[in-house]
Amino acid sequence: MDVTLLGTGAPAGLPRPDCPCAACATALGPATRAATALLVDGALLLDLTPGAAFAAARAGHSLAGVGQVLLTHPHDGPAVEVPAGLPQPGRVPDGRELALLTGHRVRAVPMDAPGTGYAVTGPDGRRLLYLPPGGAPAGLEEGSAERYDMVLADVVGRPDALARLRAAGAVGPTTDVLAVHLDHDVPPGPELDRRLAAAGARAAPDGTTLAVGAYEDVPDVPRRTLVLGGARSGKSVEAERRLEPFPGVLYVATGGSRNGDTEWAARVAAHRDRRPGSWRTTETCDLVPLLAQDGPPLLVDCLSLWLTDAMDAAGAWDDAEWAGGGERALRERVAELAAAVRATRRTVVAVSNEVGSGIVPATASGRRYRDELGRLNAAFAHECEHVLLVVAGQALTLRG
16 A cells, blocks of 8 residues: 655644744755645545645656545635545545445544544555544553554644554654655754654655555664753753654652742753643652563653752762762663663663863862762763754754
């Protein structure tokens, strides 16, 4: 079964008409995207958009063989002229299945928002799932779904849809995940590709024809990632974004509650409000046992506070205790953590502060903490496939 992407953009396209934003300003040439529409084996058209016939012709296809046109959007959208010879667009009721003369079977998938998703099974048995913009499947239970060979969804706008599909077993390591309905939320080009790769997804230009089930095109997701950055750089947002498309994430908060500190409580609340409701949280600095266990992905925020706890335990703030064994105890604990990161089978995203480029601390204890954090970051990064530095909300890839 083949799929031709007649468009891969949001309903308004990319760039949006008359939009002055930076993403729209750079969406030029191959980065331009028409509203998303799919042509399946030349026989089934999913979403009829303006210029669909011309888009098919540019991709080397014709709409003459299309026997069914199905709509997914929450509403029928602006009036679109139906090209001569095409059947009138329709919509399959949720849960119903449509059998085409070409041997394709189409089942309507209920959404958690207005709109309709379609699961298509080809004559060769290959299966694809196409979701509308802003929608995620409703009613999925863990391990309840058959696996799709290809999923086309609003990965940027609804990463939780991908997490639900993974939890249900509908998306696995060999599923080709294509991002469609792409809007101006993310600058096109390398930044879009980077974010999608972290989610195990990819984008393709308009006009691309894809073979459903082509495993070699599926990007590998880094298993261990360290996200570095300064204060308010966006490092925690970047780390959280990387795991939004995955189910059952365990958020490991190393800072504790700090009873009575209202400013700290506000920071913690802001982090908690950003996280998906399906994530679990544990407050601990005992990371080694978590890394040794099997389980869902870990998000550790942050190593800087883990180090503060470790230095407290080692008596690092007292020169005599530091010289009398505290330094050795801390180095052993950092080495133990690094070894656990090397051995873990879990997906791990860890956050840490990058303080080495700032003003030299005025106190000996401040300088000691800065130096030990630099050593910890280097040891942790050495065990990671992917290392990022976030500056002013922009993620720079240092490794991976």
